Each structure stands twice: as C-alpha cells, then as structure tokens.
Amino acid sequence: MDLYEHQARELFAEHGIVVPRAEITDSAAQARVIARRLGGRAVVKAQVRTGGRGKAGGVELAADPAAAEETARRILGMDIKGHPVRTVMLAEPVDIEAEFYVSYVLDRAAGTFLAVASAEGGTEIEEVAAARPEAVARIPVDPAEGVTAAKAARIADAAGLPPEAVDVLVRLWSVLTREDALLVEVNPLVRTARGQLVALDGKVTLDDNARFRRARWGAQEGTYDDPLEADAAAKGLTYVKLDGEVGVIGNGAGLVMSTLDAVAGCGARPANFLDIGGGASARTMADGLGVILSDPAVKAVLVNVFGGITACDAVADGIVRALDSVRLTRPLVVRLDGNNAARGRALLDARAHPLIQQAATMDGAAQQAAGLALATTPLGGAGTWPST
Numbered sequence: 486m487d488l489y490e491h492q493a494r495e496l497f498a499e500h501g502i503v504v505p506r507a508e509i510t511d512s513a514a515q516a517r518v519i520a521r522r523l524g525g526r527a528v529v530k531a532q533v534r535t536g537g538r539g540k541a542g543g544v545e546l547a548a549d550p551a552a553a554e555e556t557a558r559r560i561l562g563m564d565i566k567g568h569p570v571r572t573v574m575l576a577e578p579v580d581i582e583a584e585f586y587v588s589y590v591l592d593r594a595a596g597t598f599l600a601v602a603s604a605e606g607g608t609e610i611e612e613v614a615a616a617r618p619e620a621v622a623r624i625p626v627d628p629a630e631g632v633t634a635a636k637a638a639r640i641a642d643a644a645g646l647p648p649e650a651v652d653v654l655v656r657l658w659s660v661l662t663r664e665d666a667l668l669v670e671v672n673p674l675v676r677t678a679r680g681q682l683v684a685l686d687g688k689v690t691l692d693d694n695a696r697f698r699r700a701r702w703g704a705q706e707g708t709y710d711d712p713l714e715a716d717a718a719a720k721g722l723t724y725v726k727l728d729g730e731v732g733v734i735g736n737g738a739g740l741v742m743s744t745l746d747a748v749a750g751c752g753a754r755p756a757n758f759l760d761i762g763g764g765a766s767a768r769t770m771a772d773g774l775g776v777i778l779s780d781p782a783v784k785a786v787l788v789n790v791f792g793g794i795t796a797c798d799a800v801a802d803g804i805v806r807a808l809d810s811v812r813l814t815r816p817l818v819v820r821l822d823g824n825n826a827a828r829g830r831a832l833l834d835a836r837a838h839p840l841i842q843q844a845a846t847m848d849g850a851a852q853q854a855a856g857l858a859l860a861t862t863p864l865g866g867a868g869t870w871p872s873t
Contacts, residue, residue, distance in 0.1 A: 486691045487534040491574045493687035496664055497671070500656045503683045507576035516557035519575045520550040527575040529556045533568035536609065541565045546578060567726060579685070580678040585646055586610050587654060588670035588688075589626065589661045598626040598661070600654070602644035606673035620645075632658035649682055650674070665695035713757075713780055720772040722759060729754025730858040732777035732786040734770075736761050736795045744789045747847055753855035756783045761795070770803025775811050785816045785858035789847055792823030801829035805836050816857040817841045820850035 488496075494504045508519045509532060520527040527550075531543030538544050543565050547553035553575060563570045586606035592599040603621045605613050614621045622644035626632055632640070637654035641647070646654075653674060661669045668690040675685050717724030723738075731748045733755050735741035745755040757777060761769050777786055790800045800821065807813075817840055821829045830843055842857075844850035 486693055486696065488689045488691065489532045489534060489572075490530065490687060491532060493669075493689040494684065496660050496689060497657075497684050497687055500660045500663070502653060502656050502660075502671075503681060504687075505577040505579055505683060505685065507574050509572050509574045510557070511561065511572045513554050513558035513561060516573060516575055517550040517554035520547060520553035523575060523577045525549050526578050527553045528578055529553055529560060530574045530576060531560050531563060531565060531570040532572045532574055533565050533570055535566045535568050538565055543570065547575075566728075576685075579675065579683055581673075581675045581685075582678050582680075583647075583676045584673035585644075585650065585675070586613070586621075586670075586672045587644075587646070587650065587657060587674050588668065588672070589632075589658060590670075591667045592625070595625065598628055600624040600626050600632070600640045602640055602646060602654075604645035606675070610672065626658075631662065647676065647682075649676075649680075653682055653684075660689070664689070665692045665698060666690060667692050713776060716779065717759070717773075717776045720769075720776065722769070722773055722776060723762070724773075724776060725758040726780070727755050727757050728782075729756045730782060730784045731854050732756045732759075732780065732783040733789070734759045734761060734773050734777065734786070735789045736791065736793075736800075740789060740791060744787065744847060744851065747851035748787065748855055751852050751855035753858050756780060761790075761800075768803065768806075770800050771807040771810070774804060774807040774817075778807075778811050778813070778815070783815060783858075785818065785854045787850055787854035788817065788819045789850055790819075790821055790823075792821065792826055792829070796825040797821040797823060797829030798825040798832060799829075801832040804841075805832060808836065808838060813838060813840050815840065816854070818844055818850050818854040818857065820844045820847055 491509050498504050506523060510516055510519060527547050529545050529547050531538050543560055543563060545556050547556045557573050560570055560573055584607035586603040588601045590599050601623055603613055605620050624640050624643055632655055634651060634655060637651040640654055641650045657669055666689055670688040671684045673685050675683050677683055713726050714724055731753045733744050735744050738760050741758055741760045748755050759773050761773050777783055790797060819833060833841055842853060844853055
C-alpha cells in the first residue's frame with residue numbers, strides 16, 4: 486500500500502526526521518488561508534500516489550496567498566498518469582544548499598534489504614543511475630543486523646553524503662522496520678542554508694500483509710485513484726492498471742507476470758495485471774473480462790490460462806457468458822492448456838465469435854495479441870456491464 490506524500494512525511498516526523506511545515510486541503514480557497522499561515526510563500530504539491538508530479542505540473546511554488554489559491558485551483562482535478570488530484574499539500578519553502586537521495590527497499594531476490602543513496606538527489610534516481618551509475622551507492626542491509634550508526638556511516642561514506650546524514654539514515658531505517666514498510670524513500674533530502682537536513686519529499690510503501698497492524702491507514706482501504714481498479718476491487722479481482730494496450734488475464738500471479746513479459750517481448754505494452762486466481766469460477770472470468778473491456782486504452786485482450794484447480798472449460802464458459810453481457814469490440818486471444826483444455830477450446834469454437842482467436846502456446850498467444858493491439862483500432866466504445 487503506497488502512502489500519499491503527506492502521510493509519509495507524517496511518519497518521518499514521528500521518527501524524528503525533520504520535514505517542513507505543511508497542511509493539506511481539497512479547497513483552493515482554503516489553500517490561500519494555509520499559505521498565509523505558512524508565511525505567504527508556499528509550495529503547492531498534488532497529492533497522488535505516483536511519481537512525475539513535477540514534470541506534469543503538479544508541483545509549483547506560489548509567491549503569495551493569492552497565487553497559492555490560483556495554483557491550487559489549477560492543480561486540483563488534474564490527471565497525473567491516470568491519478569486524479571483530489572487534494573494538495575502546501576509546504577513551507579526552504580532555502581536549499583544541496584540535495585541528496587536516500588532510501589531502503591526490500592530486495593526479494595537477495596532475501597535482504599538494500600540501502601540506495603546518492604549525493605545527487607532531486608531527480609529520479611533511475612535517471613542518475615543510468616547516466617552515472619557510480620554516483621549511486623547500493624549497500625545490502627542484513628535485516629537481523631539493521632542499520633546501526635556504524636552501518637549508516639558506511640552508507641553515507643559510500644554515497645558521498647555529509648556526516649549529519651548518518652542520523653537520518655538510522656531514523657529512516659526505524660520508519661521501515663517499525664511501520665512494516667517495504668520501501669522508504671526521501672528525495673530530495675536537502676541541506677538548508679542553515680546546515681539542517683530536511684526531508685522535502687517522501688515515499689513509503691507499506692506491506693499489505695501488515696494492514697491489520699496499521700489501522701490508522703484504514704481510511705485508504707477501498708479507495709483507488711483509478712476507477713477501473715475500484716471496479717475490480719468491488720468484484721474481488723486482483724487487478725493493477727498499467728499504461729499499455731494489451732489487456733492480460735491469467736490464473737496465478739507467476740503466470741500473469743510471465744505473460745506480461747511475453748507481451749513486452751513482442752513489442753507491445755501490457756495494459757494491466759489481472760489474476761483470476763487458482764480456483765476462479767466462470768463468474769470471476771466474466772467479471773475480469775468486463776473490467777478489461779471497460780478500459781478504452783485496451784486494443785486487444787490476451788487470456789492465458791493453465792488449467793489446474795481452475796479448469797479450462799470453466800474459463801471458456803466465463804468468456805462465453807461475458808459475451809452475452811459485454812459487446813466485444815476488440816480482438817480476444819485465448820490460450821488454454823492443462824485441465825479440460827480440449828473441452829474449453831471446443832466451447833469457444835462452438836461460440837464462433839469473429840473477434841476470438843485461439844493459440845496453442847503462451848509465446849504464440851502473446852505474439853498474436855501484440856500484433857493485433859499494434860494494428861487494431863477499437864471498433865466501438867468500451868464494453869460495459871449493464872446496470873443492475
């Protein structure tokens with residue numbers, strides 16, 4: 486679960502990391518009042534759970550309260566990478582002398598945590614790493630050992646951070662471990678003209694498995710920036726909206742991830758991650774297809790199922806049921822293998838829909854779907870479920 490910036494800053498402050506004074510609002514008129522309380526000038530920042538806000542125009546310095554109101558009015562309602570801006574944060578400006586980057590992230594492959602730090606903060610760390618990889622320090626952190634002052638000093642030295650960053654690194658590790666986080670990031674961590682280290686921006690991703698211990702964030706349960714994700718959640722589907730044109734449905738997270746890679750390897754971009762699960766019913770399949778067809782960015786759909794607990798004929802039955810309720814306006818490529826695959830293929834053959842194609846292998850299905858998506862313009866509006 487990603488926190489909003491203002492929530493991440495709240496955690497930082499609770500663990501002794503200095504942050505500028507700030508307040509949030511959903512009202513442009515209130516933004517004027519807040520700016521006045523902050524001394525007149527204020528940084529107006531869109532609150533969305535995605536990066537690239539500055540490049541999208543979602544972060545601006547307002548010179549006075551009137552400008553803060555005008556800026557907030559413009560930013561509120563913006564769409565940043567599919568995330569509507571419903572609130573803004575107004576923060577007190579600081580005089581910046583230098584900018585740094587510090588973070589801790591779970592390294593699943595290595596079974597440990599990774600400290601990532603750089604003396605070149607303020608921009609996306611991926612850009613720094615691509616242009617000057619030597620400028621980014623990556624230091625493994627043993628979870629059992631943690632980040633002591635000595636460990637923090639080694640991280641700071643490797644990244645070229647000032648000595649006073651050691652305390653921040655220790656406190657940031659406390660945020661990670663005590664708040665059940667998978668990622669904590671400060672970018673930029675700045676040194677002010679007075680020599681104080683201040684976290685100007687922050688990102689925190691909490692472990693969903695620890696939500697029962699994080700009741701304070703319960704208000705976020707069931708709230709989604711993307712309406713398709715909200716619709717999928719209401720249907721009990723595991724769905725993540727992506728930026729591509731090939732809708733993807735599979736049974737099992739590993740198979741879906743492999744399918745995303747296969748689609749990308751064929752030159753197209755996946756439009757979503759949708760896992761119907763290991764024991765999904767025909768209704769689940771139909772619901773999943775309905776959600777994907779509601780995305781106007783989708784130009785082709787790929788269903789990749791290996792039948793086990795989920796029998797392939799149940800999946801095929803779900804597709805057929807969906808066609809009775811949803812107008813299929815884009816090509817649908819289906820690959821069925823495993824339990825009752827032959828029966829499932831026969832059901833689809835019997836339905837004989839002109840936009841449905843079948844493939845024998847995952848790679849073949851990905852190639853077909855990618856080719857269709859890159860060459861196909863939707864034949865009509867997005868498929869929608871009738872009101873009930």
